[in-house]
Amino acid sequence: MQIRDHWQLNPDIDFLNHGSFGACPRIVLQKQQELLTELEQDPIKFLAPERDLLPKLDQVRQTIAGLVKAPASDIxxxxxxxxxxxxxxxxxxxxQNDEILITNxxxxxxxxxxxHVAxxxxxxxxxxxxxxxxxSETDVMVAIENKITSRTRLILIDHVTSPTGLILPVEQVISLARTKNIRVLVDGAHAPGMIPxxxxxxxxxxxTANHHKWLCGPKTSGFLFVQPELQTQVRPNVISHGANQDCSNRSRFLTEFDWIGTYDPTPLLTLPTAVAFLETLYPAGLSQLYQRNHESVVRARQVICDALQTDVPCNSEMLGSMASVPLHAKTSRSAGHTLATxxxxxxLYQEHGLELPVFQLWDSGQWCLRISMHAYNQACQFxxxxCVLNHLTN
Ligand SMILES: Cc1ncc(COP(=O)(O)O)c(C=O)c1O
Structure with missing residues (x-):
């Protein structure tokens, strides 16, 4: 069996957009279906937190804790x-007058x-x-440092950026913020399953991060890590029973987030199957998966940049397994291709069976395309x- 056969992606489409919503392997979906069947056979036993749900959630918490190297009680x-x-x-x-620093x-x-909150x-x-x-990363740090003021209270920073696929220097941002007594919220949506x-x-x-992107869990599930001393402050978006439940044996932080009203916990409960699946894809486990996907995307980006006769927009050390390529004015303008861009x-999708995002960056009008490479992607796809891009732009 080839690696790609573990996924049920449409064979008529070259799917180069894992980054948007992920793609879930067959074995993971089968496990989820088994759990759903179990749930519907005995809904109270399965869903009542004090019966089976909490111990099961705690097992998943252990899986995530091991993966992201953090205490399970903080997740x-x-x-x-x-x-x-x-x-x-x-x-x-x-x-009033506080500042939240975000990036473009x-x-x-x-x-x-x-x-909204501001x-x-x-x-x-x-x-x-x-x-x-x-x-380099210095450009990122300069941009952030220049915008910090005495009123900055929180920095919201992506670990891996969505439009540009960059791994941002979050360690440096956190160190800098600490010296200025500013808190940092890392949006790591893409990070688990892409980088250690x-x-x-x-x-x-x-x-915070998603399980349904690079970890290939079912949609919809993710985690939120909070430092212990801040946990009493952080409440879920939905206030439910946990707000006044006895919390003598479990933190209110976990209690509140564990139950946000009736929900389907099977995407969460399937996560250990997804992680175990990814771990067994290559002999050296996840580290080999990260390396393989990184090398594939670096190669893919080079081949695409060559076809578009453009330079790579950042060094490859800043990439995980996604990369964006600017479609330069030369590409957009040549031979009436503005409309084509x-x-x-x-x-690409309708005429060539290629699925990937093409979008304009911010207000700059700069067009970009983004490619994602997971284990099921192959060189022949990029x-x-x-070839198609070369044909369309010449
Ligand atoms: C950096 C980043 N943050 C957050 C999200 C949102 O993910 P979700 O829609 O699963 O909440 C995405 C989705 O692509 C993302 O790329």
Whole structure:
């Protein structure tokens, strides 16, 4: 069996967009289906937190804790990274004239959440403009440092950026913030399953991520790590029974996040199957998976840049397993291709069976395309994309 056969992706499409919603392997979906059957055979036993659910959630917590190297007691579950970011922002003690620092590479939904809480508190959102293309991590740090003021209370920073696929220097951001008494919320939506994580060493104030992207868990599940001394402050987006439940044996932090009203816990409970599956794909386990996907995307980016006759926009050390390539003016303008750029994503999908995002970066009008490489992707897929791009732009 080839690795790609573990997924049920449509064979007629070259799927180069794992980054958007992930893709779930067959074995993981089978496990989820078994759990759903179990749930519906005996709903109370399965779902009542004091019966089977809590011990099962705690097992999953152990899996995540091992993967991200953090104490299980500091890890709550959320439905997705947007949920985790909103929970932290919604709970943050923001006052009038305080500032939240975000970046232009931040995920739009999460940056919107920052704007929402700032507006309610009479606070301000300040945007650090990280260039793209860029030379090194120094460009990121300069952009952030330039926008920190005495009123900055929180920095919302992506570990791996969505539009540009950059691994940002979150260690450096956290060190800098600590010297200035600023808290840091890391949006790590893409990080687990793409790069190794050690949250104990990183020591962010808050870190949230998805299980349904690079860990290939079923949609929808994710986690929120919060430092112990901040946990009493952080409340879920949905207030439920946990708010006044007896918490003598379990922190209110876990109690509140463990139950946000009736929900389907099977995406969460399937996570250990997904992690075990990824661990067995290559002899050296996850580290080999990360390395393989990284090398594939670096190679893919080079082949595409060659086809577009453009330079790579950042060094390959800043990449995990996603990369974006700017479609330069030369590409967009040549032979009436301005219109072609605006409709490129549709053309690639409908006429060539290639699925990947093509989008405009911020207000700059700069067009980009983004490729993702997971274990099921093969060189022939990005080589075909490069051929098609070459054909469309010449
Ligand atoms: C950096 C980043 N943050 C947050 C999200 C939101 O993920 P979700 O929709 O699963 O909450 C994404 C989704 O692509 C993302 O790339």
């Amino acid at each position: 709550a579950f959320v439905r997705n990274a947007t949920d985790g970011v909103n929970a932290v922002l919604g709970s943050f003690p923001l006052k 590479h931040g995920y739009n939904a999460c940056n919107n959440a920052a704007r 507006e309610k508190a009479g606070a301000k959102v300040v945007v650090a403009d990280i260039p793209f293309p860029l030379t 994580l050690n949250l104990t060493a990183l020591a962010p104030d808050y870190y 605006a409709t490129l994503q549709r053309t 080589e075909r994309l490069a």
